[in-house]
Amino acid sequence: ITSNRPVLAIEGLTVSFDGFKAVDNLNLYVDRNEVRVVIGPNGAGKTTVLDLICGKTAATSGSIRFNEIELTKMREHEIVRAGVGRKFQTPSIYESLSVFENLEMSFPRGRMVLGALTFKRSPDVVERVEKVAQEIFLADLLHQQADLLSHGQKQWLEIGMLLMQEPELLMLDEPVAGMSVSEREKTAELLGRISQGRSVVVIEHDMEFVKSIAHKVTVLHQGKILAEGSMESVQSNPKVIEVYLGH
Numbered sequence: 665i666t667s668n669r670p671v672l673a674i675e676g677l678t679v680s681f682d683g684f685k686a687v688d689n690l691n692l693y694v695d696r697n698e699v700r701v702v703i704g705p706n707g708a709g710k711t712t713v714l715d716l717i718c719g720k721t722a723a724t725s726g727s728i729r730f731n732e733i734e735l736t737k738m739r740e741h742e743i744v745r746a747g748v749g750r751k752f753q754t755p756s757i758y759e760s761l762s763v764f765e766n767l768e769m770s771f772p773r774g775r776m777v778l779g780a781l782t783f784k785r786s787p788d789v790v791e792r793v794e795k796v797a798q799e800i801f802l803a804d805l806l807h808q809q810a811d812l813l814s815h816g817q818k819q820w821l822e823i824g825m826l827l828m829q830e831p832e833l834l835m836l837d838e839p840v841a842g843m844s845v846s847e848r849e850k851t852a853e854l855l856g857r858i859s860q861g862r863s864v865v866v867i868e869h870d871m872e873f874v875k876s877i878a879h880k881v882t883v884l885h886q887g888k889i890l891a892e893g894s895m896e897s898v899q900s901n902p903k904v905i906e907v908y909l910g911h
């Protein structure tokens with residue numbers, strides 16, 4: 665019965681900062697296999713919504729259910745372990761380590777082969793690293809030091825580090841900022857692929873890119889949903905046009 669339920673169900677979510685509601689009674693549902701893009705002007709509450717989901721910010725009220733688990737009472741690391749991965753705008757990778765090592769480090773410790781106090785590579789890890797490297801277009805660069813990668817490749821590496829943890833929900837903040845045109849195209853392809861069997865939530869400003877990846881778009885404005893639906897429907901919505909163009 666649970667398979668038809670949304671993976672992520674947010675209801676009545678509110679957060680106040682000194683009485684200012686950055687997120688105001690939000691309801692948001694994201695399905696499995698879905699790429700949801702959240703757009704909206706600066707200060708709309710987009711980052712705060714992701715912060716609330718991953719436990720970085722505590723909700724004032726409301727609920728966030730992920731596969732029927734209530735996240736609002738959980739700590740950040742517990743939310744990661746529950747299967748939620750978050751990528752921030754700036755890549756946080758280990759520049760002095762190789763692509764392989766970066767991916768390997770992200771393999772969940774709980775599933776590592778425990779060899780006393782020494783760190784041991786299990787065939788399981790190697791296999792997984794190779795599979796993920798393939799997915800993120802870095803299979804030929806496994807032994808390259810990470811600081812030599814292009815900006816776009818670093819962004820992919822960080823997505824790969826999240827994939828190592830096998831998240832069911834992946835949240836990405838402006839994943840193509842600073843990328844070349846061809847890197848953008850490959851990222852769109854990557855997001856389409858990784859949404860299979862998962863849910864992906866993306867904050868994005870680049871409307872051409874939004875068009876190429878979004879199954880559904882949620883427009884936030886002043887902490888509330890202004891419009892939701894296909895890219896075409898929100899783009900032609902007068903309220904959305906006014907928020908973006910009118911002052």
Ligand code: ADP
Pocket residue numbers: 681686704705706707708709710711712713
């Ligand atoms: P967006 O990502 O859509 O640009 P944010 O979620 O970053 O918007 O911010 C929404 C609003 O909440 C902004 O007015 C911002 O100043 C405010 N805000 C965000 N985090 C905090 C915080 N920790 N304390 C006070 N105000 C905050």
